[in-house]
Amino acid sequence: MYDYVPGKVDWLAHNLEVEGERADAPTVGGVMRDDVVRCAQTDRVADVRESIERSPYPFGLVTGEDGTVLGRVPASALDPRSLGPVWDVAEPGPKTFRPHHSFENVAGHLAEKKLRWAIVTTPEGRLLGVASREDLERAG
């Protein structure tokens, strides 16, 4: 016999399939998108800025080799002429959410902190996607 130690919340937090009466209930995982720019700590500032400008988002995320979110980099903080490492200007340790969190909770938190975007990760911090406050409020 085995004991799945981290339990049901861990399964939900990895955005895995579930069954039940509320299996289709709206969650952040249902509206998040996974096309945000990801970069390594050593990527050059100018290159990351260029990637962000081609994306639908005003920021990118610095991730480790295993996809763990390390920091957030707003395009506005990136000097297009800088060849230095992006980590030098990143905002380390951004607030993250799990995919099973409800629209209301996440949208409420974003509004309280005057944030526009939710970064969604697994419990281990691996990036799953991002969701905008606008999308969460509209979907909720």
Added chain:
Amino acid sequence: MATGIWLDQLIEVLDRGAQVVEVLGADDYAPVHLPGAINLPLRQLDEQAVSVLDRGRPIVVYCWDSL
């Protein structure tokens, strides 16, 4: 005695045809549970309850979290 496993190991065990048992109450089980999980609330566990399980296949139990 149950062997503690984490997500990667759980997926391997599921691939081997494990039966999954949620030991929370029915009110917690009904809204959302792991695919294929059956509900055997811990407070109601007895010989009769576990007789629905196939002892020839791996069994995985889980509750809400690790606490």
